[in-house]
Amino acid sequence: MMESFWRVLLLQDHNTRVVMAGACLFGAAAGLAGTFLLLRKRSLLGDTLGHATLPGITLAFLLAETFGISPRSFLWLALGATISGVAGMGAVLLIRKTSRLKDDAALAIVLSVFFGAGIAMLSAIQQLPGGQAAGLERLIYGNPASMTSSDAWFVLLASLLVAGVCGFLFKEFTLLCFDESYALTAGWPVRPLDALLMGLVVLVTIVGLQTVGILLVVALLVIPPAAARFWSDDLRAMALVAAGAGGLSSLVGVVASALLPGLPTGALIVLSAALFFGVSLLVGKKRGLIIRHLLEREAARRLRREHVLRAIFECAEDMQPVVTLEQVLAKRPWKKNELRSEISQLTDDGLLTTEPSGASFQLNGRGDSEARRLVRNHRLWEIYLLNHADVAPARVDRDADLIEHVLDQRLVDELEDLLDEKARERLVPGNPEKKLP
Amino acid sequence: MSTHPLEIRSLNVAYHRKMVLWDADLCIRPGRSTAIVGPNGAGKSTLLKAALGLIPAASGEVLFYGEPLKKVRSRVAYVPQRESVDWDFPVSARDVVAMGLYKKIGWCLPVRARHKRMADEALADVGLADFAGRQISQLSGGQQQRVFLARALAQKAELHLMDEPFASVDAATEQAILTLLRRLKDQGGTVVCVHHDLDTVAEYFDDVVLLNMRVVAQGPASEVLTPDNLRKTYGARLTLLDEAVVDLSRPGAPRES
Numbered sequence: 302m303m304e305s306f307w308r309v310l311l312l313q314d315h316n317t318r319v320v321m322a323g324a325c326l327f328g329a330a331a332g333l334a335g336t337f338l339l340l341r342k343r344s345l346l347g348d349t350l351g352h353a354t355l356p357g358i359t360l361a362f363l364l365a366e367t368f369g370i371s372p373r374s375f376l377w378l379a380l381g382a383t384i385s386g387v388a389g390m391g392a393v394l395l396i397r398k399t400s401r402l403k404d405d406a407a408l409a410i411v412l413s414v415f416f417g418a419g420i421a422m423l424s425a426i427q428q429l430p431g432g433q434a435a436g437l438e439r440l441i442y443g444n445p446a447s448m449t450s451s452d453a454w455f456v457l458l459a460s461l462l463v464a465g466v467c468g469f470l471f472k473e474f475t476l477l478c479f480d481e482s483y484a485l486t487a488g489w490p491v492r493p494l495d496a497l498l499m500g501l502v503v504l505v506t507i508v509g510l511q512t513v514g515i516l517l518v519v520a521l522l523v524i525p526p527a528a529a530r531f532w533s534d535d536l537r538a539m540a541l542v543a544a545g546a547g548g549l550s551s552l553v554g555v556v557a558s559a560l561l562p563g564l565p566t567g568a569l570i571v572l573s574a575a576l577f578f579g580v581s582l583l584v585g586k587k588r589g590l591i592i593r594h595l596l597e598r599e600a601a602r603r604l605r606r607e608h609v610l611r612a613i614f615e616c617a618e619d620m621q622p623v624v625t626l627e628q629v630l631a632k633r634p635w636k637k638n639e640l641r642s643e644i645s646q647l648t649d650d651g652l653l654t655t656e657p658s659g660a661s662f663q664l665n666g667r668g669d670s671e672a673r674r675l676v677r678n679h680r681l682w683e684i685y686l687l688n689h690a691d692v693a694p695a696r697v698d699r700d701a702d703l704i705e706h707v708l709d710q711r712l713v714d715e716l717e718d719l720l721d722e723k724a725r726e727r728l729v730p731g732n733p734e735k736k737l738p
Numbered sequence: 739m740s741t742h743p744l745e746i747r748s749l750n751v752a753y754h755r756k757m758v759l760w761d762a763d764l765c766i767r768p769g770r771s772t773a774i775v776g777p778n779g780a781g782k783s784t785l786l787k788a789a790l791g792l793i794p795a796a797s798g799e800v801l802f803y804g805e806p807l808k809k810v811r812s813r814v815a816y817v818p819q820r821e822s823v824d825w826d827f828p829v830s831a832r833d834v835v836a837m838g839l840y841k842k843i844g845w846c847l848p849v850r851a852r853h854k855r856m857a858d859e860a861l862a863d864v865g866l867a868d869f870a871g872r873q874i875s876q877l878s879g880g881q882q883q884r885v886f887l888a889r890a891l892a893q894k895a896e897l898h899l900m901d902e903p904f905a906s907v908d909a910a911t912e913q914a915i916l917t918l919l920r921r922l923k924d925q926g927g928t929v930v931c932v933h934h935d936l937d938t939v940a941e942y943f944d945d946v947v948l949l950n951m952r953v954v955a956q957g958p959a960s961e962v963l964t965p966d967n968l969r970k971t972y973g974a975r976l977t978l979l980d981e982a983v984v985d986l987s988r989p990g991a992p993r994e995s
Contacts, residue, residue: 340827401754469846476837480823486790486816487841487893488808534873536828689909712909 317559320445323456324551324570327505327512328521330460332547333467334501335522336529336540340478341498345405346393348519349412350506353389354382355419355515358440359426366429375452378440379507386503389415443514443567445555452511459508463501467540474498475536512551513567520571521547528578531585550574607675608633609643610652613664614672614733625661673733680732681716688719741804743768743897743928744789749798751781751788758784760952762798766897766930767945771919773933773959776949777972782932783819783901785949790816790899802897812841815895817886819902825875831885832857832870838892860888863921865914880911887918898922900931904938916942939963 338347361381364370370377389411396407423437439447448456467474476484477494485491502522509518529542554570561569583590612632616624630640644662647653652668655661664672720732746764750757758781766772774782788795791807802810815838835857836849843853858870864884869877874885883903890898903915919929919942933939939946939959946962948954948971955967 342824472837472840472843472849473845475829475833476840479827479829479834480818480837482787482792482818482822483816483837483889485792486811486814487838488811489840530828534828535830536833539828 316446319450319453320448321552321555323448323453324445324512324555324566325548326460327456327508328525328547328549328551328570329544330463330547331505331509331518331521332525332529332543332545333540334463334498334505335547336526336536336543337467337474337478337498338502338522339526339530340536343499343502344519344523345408346390346499347502347506347522349389349393349408349415350386350503351509351515351518352412352419353392353415354386354506354510355416355441356422357381357383357385357388357419358437358510358515359419359422360385362426362437363422375449375511376455378437379455379510382440382507382510383503385415385419386506390499390503439514440510441515442565443510443512443517443570445512445566446558448511456508456511459504463505464544466497466501470494470497471537471540513570514565517567517571520574521550524571524574524578525550528574528581528585531581531588534587546574546577550577605635605639605643606647608635609640609647610664610668610672611675611679613653613662614669614676617664618733623661623663626659676733680720681713684716684720684723685712688716741768742766742801743803744899744930745801745804746785746789747799747801749785749788749800750796751784751793752796758951759788762949762953764947764953764956766928768928769923769926770944771923771929771931771942772945772947773931773939773943774947774949775933775936775939775971776954780950780971782949786816786899786901786930786932790814812893813896815890815893815898817890817898817900817903819905820879820883820886822901825877825882827874830871830873831861831866831877831881831888834874834885835860835888835892838889841893857888857892860892861885863891864888864918865910878908880907883907884911884914887915891918896927898927898929900929902932902934904931904942905934936968 335347338344358378358381361378364381365374365377392411392415393404393407396402396410397404400407402410426437473489473494476489477491477498481491484494505522506518509521513521525546526539526543528546529539532542533539550573551570553573554566557569557573558564558566581589584592586592609629612629613624616628616632620628626637626640626644629644630637641659644653644655645659647668648655648662652665652671653662654665655663717732724732742765744764744766746762749759749762749764751759762781762785764785774785776782784793787793788798789800789807791800800807802814807814832854833849836853838860839849839853839856843849858867861867861870864887866881866884866888869881874882877885883905887900887903890900904912907915919931922929931943933943940963943959945957946959947956948962948967950971954971955962
C-alpha cells in the first residue's frame with residue numbers, strides 16, 4: 302500500500318503521469334468554460350449535452366464494427382459523440398422555438414430521449430456475437446486510466462484551446478452572459494459568440510467522456526465555478542479559482558482512485574469537487590455561510606446596541622439623566638437578561654456610568670454624543686419616511702453611519718427644518734443636536 | 739434622406755399571433771427629449787426593442803439617422819430596463835460601465851487603465867464616483883439604474899434610447915437622470931425614454947408619444963397631452979373600438995398622426 306502510494310505521488314509510472322496531466326488539464330478547462338456556462342444559466346444544458354452524446358457513441362461503435370474500423374479508437378467515438386451532442390442541443394433549441402414549452406421541459410425531454418436511444422443501442426451491442434461493450438462503458442462511467450498518450454495529447458490540445466478562447470474572448474463572453482440585449486444593440490455578434498461558447502462546452506464534454514464519463518461530466522462544468530462564486534465577487538478571480546478547483550479535484554480524484562482500485566475514477570473526481578464545494582459553501586471568503594452568519598450576527602449586535610443607547614437617551618430626555626433598568630425595559634419589548642448584558646457591555650466600553658448595583662445608569666460624555674448621533678439619524682430617517690413615502694422605502698438605510706452618507710446635504714437640511722418644526726409643534730421629540738429657540 | 743435620429747414607418751409587432759403594435763409611425767426630432775407614454779401592455783418597451791432589432795417585427799421600416807441601425811450602431815446607445823439583467827453577476831460598477839467601451843476597445847483586447855478611467859468619469863457624471871469598485875448587487879436600485887446610464891454615456895452616442903429609467907428610483911437618482919438628460923441635449927444629443935408616470939411627463943420631456951398598441955398622438959408635450967388624447971390612450975377601451983369600427987366603415991379615412 303505505502304509503496305503504491307509513493308509510486309503514484311512521485312509519478313513514477315509513465316502512465317500515471319499521462320493520466321494525471323490529462324485529468325488535471327481537463328478539470329481546469331471545464332472550470333473555465335463552466336464559469337461562463339453557469340453565469341449564462343445554462344448548467345442543465347451541460348447535463349443534457351453529456352447524456353445526448355451516448356447515441357452518437359454507440360452508433361459510431363456499430364458503424365465501426367460494420368465497416369471494420371477499430372471500434373475502440375477514442376477519436377472515432379468522440380466524433381460520434383460530438384455529432385449527437387450537437388444534435389441534442391439543436392433539438393432543445395428546436396423544441397423551444399416551435400412550442401411554448403419552457404426550457405426545463407425541453408431539456409428533460411431531449412436528455413431522456415437521447416439517453417434512452419443510446420441505452421437501447423448499447424444493449425444491442427452487448428448482445429452482438431463477439432461484440433465487446435467494454436470500450437463503451439469506460440465512456441459512460443469514466444476511466445482515465447485507459448487513456449493512451451495520443452488521447453492525452455488530444456486532451457492537452459483541447460484544454461489549451463478552451464483556455465485560449467476563454468482568455469482571448471473574456472470580455473466578449475462576459476458581456477454575452479451579463480447583458481445579451483445590450484450586446485446585440487452595441488453590434489456584437491451575439492449568436493455566433495453564443496455558438497462558440499456552447500462549442501467550447503461541447504469540446505469540454507467530449508474531452509471529459511474519458512475522464513469522468515457521460516453521466517458525470519456536467520459536475521466538473523458546474524461544481525468548480527459554483528464553488529468559486531463563494532470566494533470572489535470578481536469574474537476574473539472567479540474564473541481562475543474555478544479552473545484551479547477543477548484541476549485540483551481531478552488530480553485528487555485520480556490519485557484517490559489509484560490508491561483505492563475498484564472505485565471508479567469519475568465518481569472520485571466528482572466527489573472531490575463536491576468536497577471543495579462543501580468547504581467553499583462553509584468558509585468561502587465572500588459568500589460562505591460562516592462569513593455571512595458572522596456579518597449578520599455583527600449587524601444584529603450593532604442594532605441592539607443602538608436600540609439600547611437610543612432608549613436610554615430618550616428616557617433621559619423625558620425624565621432625569623439617571624435612568625433605571627425598568628424605565629428602559631418599558632421602552633421596548635426586550636428580554637431583561639439581554640438588556641442587562643448590553644448595559645454592562647456599554648459600561649465596559651466607557652459609554653455608560655453605572656451604579657454598582659446595576660439598577661440605574663447614566664450616559665457619560667462619550668456615550669451621550671454617540672447616542673445623540675444615533676437619535677438624530679433615526680429621527681431624520683423617520684421624518685424622511687413620513688414626508689417622502691413615495692420613494693423613501695427604497696432609500697432608507699439605517700445601517701449608514703450618517704444620513705448624509707446616503708441622502709444629499711440639501712435634502713438633509715430640509716429634513717432638519719421639518720424636524721425642528723414638528724418638535725416646536727410638540728408632535729415629535731426634537732433634534733438632539735440642536736437647541737430649540 | 740431624413741436627418742431624424744429615429745424614424746419608424748408602419749411598424750407591426752406580434753407575439754404568438756397576438757398583435758402588440760399596429761402600424762406604428764414615429765418620428766423623433768433631433769436635440770430633444772421624447773417620452774413614450776401609455777398604459778401597461780401598450781407596447782412601449784416593445785416599440786423600443788423592435789426598433790433596435792431585439793425582437794422581430796412583422797413588418798415596417800426603422801431608420802436611425804436615415805440609415806438602417808447596422809450602419810450607425812455607434813451613434814445609438816440603449817439603456818435596458820434594470821430588471822433585464824441579473825445583478826448578482828460577479829462584476830463591479832466600473833466593469834459594467836466599461837462594457838460601453840468594449841466596441842471601442844475591439845475584439846480580444848483587454849480593458850486597459852485608460853478605459854477604466856473613462857468608465858470612472860462616466861460614473862462620476864451620474865454621481866457614483868465613490869461606487870466604482872462596488873460589486874453591483876451591493877448597489878441600491880437607483881444606483882444600478884445610474885450604472886446603466888453611465889454605460890450608455892461611456893459609449894458617447896448621439897441618440898439614447900432608455901427603457902423606463904425612472905421606474906421605482908429614488909429622488910437622488912431621478913435628479914441625476916434629469917441633469918443627465920439636460921446635458922445630453924445641450925451637447926446636441928437626442929433622448930427617447932419609455933416613461934410610465936403621466937404626472938411628470940410634461941415637466942421632464944419636450945415631446946410626447948402617446949402609445950396604446952398604435953400611436954395615438956405625437957408632438958410637443960403641451961399639444962399632445964390633451965384630455966381627448968389621454969382618453970384615447972388610457973380611457974375606456976370602448977372608445978378605441980368605436981373608432982376602429984368607424985375606420986373600417988370608411989376605408990379611405992385619413993390616419994391620425
